[in-house]
Amino acid sequence: EADIYQTPRYLVIGTGKKITLECSQTMGHDKMYWYQQDPGMELHLIHYSYGVNSTEKGDLSSESTVSRIRTEHFPLTLESARPSHTSQYLCASSPRIADTQYFGPGTRLTVL
């Protein structure tokens, strides 16, 4: 069982709300990732970080933002949620680039 945690597990909110999805890992990994996944579909990389104060956008355009102030913490924020943001968000960490990734359990977000 990987030591990577995501909260909340489920979130139902109204349009226009600001939300932050939390991701923390206790493995000391420098590399961390956020993926978006619709049910039964592939993962899309939306943000990644290779260390403290380093963040990059992924391949899928996203209206979310991330921060990396501490190695273990990689939160994702949506300033104004919309129904199109309804999806599952998966956080992962890795000890090295392009190496094994350890995933959290995911946050299933529904925006009404």
Add this chain to the structure above:
Amino acid sequence: SQQGEEDPQALSIQEGENATMNCSYKTSINNLQWYRQNSGRGLVHLILIRSNEREKHSGRLRVTLDTSKKSSSLLITASRAADTASYFCATAPGPSYDKVIFGPGTSLSVIP
């Protein structure tokens, strides 16, 4: 077009049978990984095979890699109902080899 694609998209077998899933990719790679995802959960890493390896085993799992054909296969022997999940291959394509890209997955159902 996707870097990695699994085949078949869905597979249904009886408990005790073997399950084979294939992954094809387009560009050169340093390694190829297989992950499992149970419904609504995060991904779990199964096996990483490097580009200079041809075959790797882990318990009931056997992975092969043919770099000349740009393909890999995952074999699960003596399947169990608990193997029911989606299986994803992931590659870090060249020239930078720095981002892991996941395929769309194969949905495996093992019928008791």
